[in-house]
Amino acid sequence: MRAALDAGIDGITLAAGLHLGSFGLIEDHPRFRDAKLGIIVSSVRALQIFIKKNARTNRLPDYVVVEGPLAGGHLGFGMDWAQYDLATIVAEVMQYLKNENLDIPVIPAGGIFTGSDATGFLESGAAAVQVATRFTVARECGLPADVQQHYFTADEDDIVVNEISPTGYPMRMIKSSPAIGDGIRPNCEAYGYLLDANGKCAYVTAYNREVAAHPGARKVKVMDKTCLCTHMRNFDLWTCGQLTYRLRDTTHRLADGSYQVLTAEHVFKDYQFSTDQKIALPERQEV
Numbered sequence: 482m483r484a485a486l487d488a489g490i491d492g493i494t495l496a497a498g499l500h501l502g503s504f505g506l507i508e509d510h511p512r513f514r515d516a517k518l519g520i521i522v523s524s525v526r527a528l529q530i531f532i533k534k535n536a537r538t539n540r541l542p543d544y545v546v547v548e549g550p551l552a553g554g555h556l557g558f559g560m561d562w563a564q565y566d567l568a569t570i571v572a573e574v575m576q577y578l579k580n581e582n583l584d585i586p587v588i589p590a591g592g593i594f595t596g597s598d599a600t601g602f603l604e605s606g607a608a609a610v611q612v613a614t615r616f617t618v619a620r621e622c623g624l625p626a627d628v629q630q631h632y633f634t635a636d637e638d639d640i641v642v643n644e645i646s647p648t649g650y651p652m653r654m655i656k657s658s659p660a661i662g663d664g665i666r667p668n669c670e671a672y673g674y675l676l677d678a679n680g681k682c683a684y685v686t687a688y689n690r691e692v693a694a695h696p697g698a699r700k701v702k703v704m705d706k707t708c709l710c711t712h713m714r715n716f717d718l719w720t721c722g723q724l725t726y727r728l729r730d731t732t733h734r735l736a737d738g739s740y741q742v743l744t745a746e747h748v749f750k751d752y753q754f755s756t757d758q759k760i761a762l763p764e765r766q767e768v
């Protein structure tokens with residue numbers, strides 16, 4: 482964060498987790514009150530805790546992203562995520578801010594799939610929306626082309642939330658992700674470290690357990706945890722939003738059976754201009 486602020490970045494969104502100490506880490510930075518700082522929460526309670534714990538820095542977040550249970554990747558919910566609903570949480574957050582006389586923009590995220598979904602939230606007071614899933618199948622997205630085809634072909638029951646992330650948070654992914662069950666040797670030195678408060682990574686612990694249980698095996702299988710750093714780096718862990726199974730309805734099926742990749746511009750314009758829950762298909766491309 483300090484390096485980003487030093488480099489003149491406009492703003493930082495603190496994602497994945499509660500960030501109770503993150504403002505404190507940069508409060509002495511000259512740009513602490515000048516750069517935009519946003520947070521992501523999945524409940525009004527998480528927001529209340531954040532505001533209480535950071536009151537001493539005399540600095541409120543500049544915006545609050547409210548991420549609901551249908552979002553991609555790590556979730557701020559337990560395995561009971563399906564019992565929650567984005568619109569309800571957004572309304573609770575807005576009510577809380579109003580009661581506290583806090584004028585902080587609220588940005589809902591998670592399952593906002595059409596322009597109509599977006600305008601619904603904007604009309605009820607949201608400052609913006611945060612979207613991701615629709616862009617996973619855009620040419621500009623970093624996913625390799627063959628992996629994008631897995632996103633297009635995923636059915637609803639191919640999208641799972643499990644607990645294999647060593648972070649301890651439930652995570653949503655496509656269940657055919659090569660990372661699931663893979664027993665790769667941890668590659669912490671090359672790709673970074675994902676450690677818990679005790680300096681341990683749950684994957685390294687699980688991997689060592691399997692190696693000890695299968696002496697002499699050339700390769701082990703680790704089912705309960707995944708080597709997040711390596712597999713994300715190699716695009717083998719296909720994290721996704723819940724509505725990924727609707728992506729095939731946003732494009733054309735080509736003569737060779739594959740789905741036509743979109744452009745970010747097309748998806749962006751569709752969010753801006755579509756009405757009545759419609760999704761505009763792109764101009765059909767020749768194979």
Ligand SMILES: Cc1cc2nc3c(=O)[nH]c(=O)nc-3n(C[C@H](O)[C@H](O)[C@H](O)COP(=O)(O)O)c2cc1C
Pocket residue numbers: 496497521548551552553554555590591592593594611612613614615617719720721722723724
């Ligand atoms: C493939 C994918 C990966 C994601 N990875 C992250 C991440 O690393 N950190 C994060 O804060 N949010 C991540 N998200 C969540 C998005 O930032 C966003 O809040 C959410 O997915 C929006 O909902 P939507 O995907 O239904 O549009 C990811 C989303 C997707 C689809």
